[in-house]
Amino acid sequence: MVAQSAKPTQTSYDVVIVGGAIMGASTAWFLMDNPDFDGSVLVIERDMTYANCSTAHTNSCMRQQFSTELNVRISQFAADFVKNLRSHMGGDTRVPELSIRNFGYMYLADTETFADVLRGNAAVQRAAGTATQLMSVDEIKAAYPFYNVGDIVLGSINTVDEGYWDGAAVFDWWRRQSRERGVEYVQNEVVAMTRTGARIDSVTLASGEVIACGHVVNASGPRAARTAKMAGLDVPVEPRKRYSWVFSAEQPLDRDLPLTIDPSGVHVRENGGGTYQCGGHADVDPAVDYDDFAMDHSLFENHVWPILATRIPAFEAIKVTSEWAGHYAMNTLDHNAITGPHPEVGNFIFLNGFSGHGLQQSPAMGRGTAEWLTYGAYRTLDLTPFHYDRVVQDRPILEKAVI
Structure with a gap:
């Protein structure tokens, strides 16, 4: 198992994930669960207690009552993932059998x-x-x-x-299995990024290290705009x-x-x-x-x-x-997820703007982001309608069922 620390053990990673809460953890796990991905993954989380992250403050509920089919499909996969958690996690007998308390x-x-x-x-x-x-x-x-x-x-x-599901258990097992499979978690903070034209070359940590990267995933929750700004980009979160x-x-x-x-x-x-x-x-x-x-x-x-x-x-x-x-x-554009690459900075990947329904969307979003990082395309649910392009084009997808 790779232990969490304050400093990375390498100077370069194929994927650097900024934010280790539910979206970052999901993406890291799905990357390592994909037999076609053979790269290195670094997750940088500013506070490993997760005391103030959105993941820790959630209702831990899921619903299928959305106004767009894609959001419904995303929640349907979440339900399947939770109800078959042990199977999805390779039959690991340490993983609990979970269910959904269906009060609706x-x-x-x-x-x-x-x-x-x-x-x-x-x-x-x-x-x-x-x-x-x-x-x-x-x-x-x-x-x-x-x-x-x-x-x-x-x-x-x-x-x-x-209804209710044990989001904390899923979060815990994503992190645990990811570390066992080689994902490196560090408690640190990204304070700057180096960009050369259409590419992010490296991230700089608060402790001074400069880490080269193949891709950067912005999974920093409410701090998404701050992370994007380091790359000279904007995101309406x-x-x-x-x-x-x-x-x-x-x-x-x-x-x-x-x-x-x-x-x-x-x-x-x-x-x-x-x-x-x-x-x-x-x-x-x-x-x-x-x-x-x-x-x-x-x-x-x-x-x-x-x-x-x-x-x-x-x-x-x-x-x-x-x-x-x-x-x-x-x-603030349309209360929906913002995913996928920036159209001009292709190795900067957005995973932001979930507007209160991130926990229930994390299985499908982590899986989809891992597919994009591995193949440059989606193999399961097509998440391209949520790509960043619509922000540039001012083309909102209105979700009417926001709580």
């Missing part, structure tokens, strides 16, 4: 306009083979009597391969603060609570044992500093809790047991 996502529409969006999304999802169901108000009330649906027009839910609270209910619900997306944007889900997790953000939602994780304690009292108690009256009496602020790596 429940989108609630309070206007006919939003209901039409859900209907259109459901058509896309069903065509891709999902089990999405549209529910009338009476059907919602019968299945989930704890909801107040007085203002609701329509609901959309899928309880097949939608910025950190947006998202707040989460875990609470216990004095009167727990009598059945699982789907991850419920209220029309207000506040979301809440089952957490187990009479506890629940909810999240939201302020109405004013600017970009924040990379290191700004301060809580807004008034947000829960004045905004989130009133919405929860109105939607689910049993949540009038609750007690917050933990809370935190994390960052979305928000793609």
Whole structure:
């Protein structure tokens, strides 16, 4: 096994991955799992505790209810990967057998306009083979009597391969197996890049080393724009603060609570044992500093809790047991992933802008990026619609189902 350290053991690597959280870890693992890849891989992560990365602050849920077929297909592969983790990882008996806790996502529409969006999304999802169901108000009330649906027009839910999964276990095993297969992880920070025309020649680390590279993968989450800037490039990704609270209910619900997306944007889900997790953000939602994780304690009292108690009256009496602020790596162009090479700097690869759904997209995105690095093309899902070219061309792919 190659141990993590502060300094690389070599002066040159075929692939240098900037960022060792879920996207960097996935890419490194899929590279080493590909028998056609025989190169060297260096993963540079500024904080190996991962305390403030988006991966650590996730809901750890997956859904297939997206508005574009490609995003649906990406989540379908994630579900397969998680449910067959040991098999995907070579039958390694140390790897746990995982499952998805399928409480589903429940989108609630309070206007006919939003209901039409859900209907259109459901058509896309069903065509891709999902089990999405549209529910009338009476059907919602019968299945989930704890909801107040007085203002609701329509609901959309899928309880097949939608819900909680153990993202931390997958993340851990990607890193563990990658190291055993030769990937080198260092706790360090890229502070500069050397570019000659259409190529990145090297990266410079905070500790002073200059590392030559065949390809650079920008997997630096909310810091994506900062990493791209070192190469003289721009990417429309910025950190947006998202707040989460875990609470216990004095009167727990009598059945699982789907991850419920209220029309207000506040979301809440089952957490187990009479506890629940909810999240939201302020109405004013600017970009924040990379290191700004301060809580807004008034947000829960004045905004989130009133919405929860109105939607689910049993949540009038609750007690917050933990809370935190994390960052979305928000793609301000269209809330979709930005992948693939820069059209002019071909060995700089983007893996950015997941806008809150990165964890569930990490298996397909890591696999696809590894394919591109190995073959210069995709062998499974075609991710070219998400390539950086559309940023240059101002050609957004609108994803309507962003939480």
